[in-house]
Amino acid sequence: MPLPRVLADLPVGPVLTELLAGVVELVPWDAPGPGLAGVLTYGHPTVDGPLLDRVPDARVVSNVGVGVDHVDLPAAAARGVLVGNTPGVLDGATADLAFALLLAAGRRIAEGDRYARGPDFLRYDPSHMLGREVYGSTLGIVGLGRIGEQVARRARGFDMTVLYHNRNPKPAAEAALGAHYVSLPDLLSASDYVVLTVPLTAGTRGLIGRKELARMKPTGVLVNAARGAVVDLDAVTEALATRRIYAAALDVTDPEPLPRDHPILKLDNLTVTPHLGSATEQTRRRMAEMAVANLLAGLRGDPLPNRVG
Numbered sequence: 001m002p003l004p005r006v007l008a009d010l011p012v013g014p015v016l017t018e019l020l021a022g023v024v025e026l027v028p029w030d031a032p033g034p035g036l037a038g039v040l041t042y043g044h045p046t047v048d049g050p051l052l053d054r055v056p057d058a059r060v061v062s063n064v065g066v067g068v069d070h071v072d073l074p075a076a077a078a079r080g081v082l083v084g085n086t087p088g089v090l091d092g093a094t095a096d097l098a099f100a101l102l103l104a105a106g107r108r109i110a111e112g113d114r115y116a117r118g119p120d121f122l123r124y125d126p127s128h129m130l131g132r133e134v135y136g137s138t139l140g141i142v143g144l145g146r147i148g149e150q151v152a153r154r155a156r157g158f159d160m161t162v163l164y165h166n167r168n169p170k171p172a173a174e175a176a177l178g179a180h181y182v183s184l185p186d187l188l189s190a191s192d193y194v195v196l197t198v199p200l201t202a203g204t205r206g207l208i209g210r211k212e213l214a215r216m217k218p219t220g221v222l223v224n225a226a227r228g229a230v231v232d233l234d235a236v237t238e239a240l241a242t243r244r245i246y247a248a249a250l251d252v253t254d255p256e257p258l259p260r261d262h263p264i265l266k267l268d269n270l271t272v273t274p275h276l277g278s279a280t281e282q283t284r285r286r287m288a289e290m291a292v293a294n295l296l297a298g299l300r301g302d303p304l305p306n307r308v309g
């Protein structure tokens with residue numbers, strides 16, 4: 001029996017390769033066509049109507065990750081294609097990374113690492129490279145979903161006051177986490193650390209621009225663990241270069257990766273990581289297993305264990 005053929009943005013890494021060996025045949029992204037039974041998205045390739053029209057027999061798109069902003073969901077629904085993702089298993093890892101970035105930016109850890117390795121560190125100077133305190137400060141979480149809630153839990157261990165903004169208040173989470181609902185403008189002006197954990201949607205694209213950055217404290221730190229397009233990168237570059245805000249830490253950018261000569265990459269008050277939110281061995285394996293379960297269910301014509309929408 002020939003294996004079902006699945007379009008995928010290869011290479012898909014060792015775990016998926018192992019899990020799918022002898023189960024499906026992966027077909028490179030640049031070779032869509034009839035006879036392909038599904039689509040596996042690994043590194044956020046765009047799945048839109050025209051792509052789906054080129055795989056007319058595909059019944060499922062399985063995304064390795066929770067965010068599906070690169071998939072045109074109405075286009076998939078219109079063609080009867082189910083979309084699966086991997087929610088829940090990556091919240092802790094992503095919150096850990098968001099908190100690591102918060103600490104790194106406030107305490108100048110990446111900058112300190114560069115300095116400690118470089119030629120200028122010849123004498124310890126207690127007045128050098130002073131950062132901003134994390135413990136006891138105010139954290140503003142934009143998007144108190146599963147990942148945002150995990151960030152709030154970590155903040156409690158640092159004796160932080162936790163504010164949050166969402167489309168709607170979440171009284172149960174407030175009670176459990178000691179978080180306080182505020183408007184976005186109030187969150188921006190009151191927080192020492194602003195952490196973005198919203199999905200990218202039409203409503204959150206460009207959510208943090210010049211006007212929003214202008215509301216932040218000059219000592220404020222912006223952390224983006226969501227999607228790059230949630231912030232206006234030119235505005236963040238300007239705010240960092242002019243010291244309008246103290247620092248930013250970005251795990252995600254738009255575009256991703258940034259052009260190697262992008263001006264923001266020259267700034268010392270930027271900490272940047274290459275989309276590492278869920279990048280632990282354990283979490284990435286769980287994501288791969290969930291994505292395979294969704295893919296195989298879709299190929300069999302069964303309901304997806306984790307269907308979007």
Ligand code: DGY
Pocket residue numbers: 064065066067068090277278
């Ligand atoms: C996610 O889960 O959305 C991460 O960004 C990895 O794709």
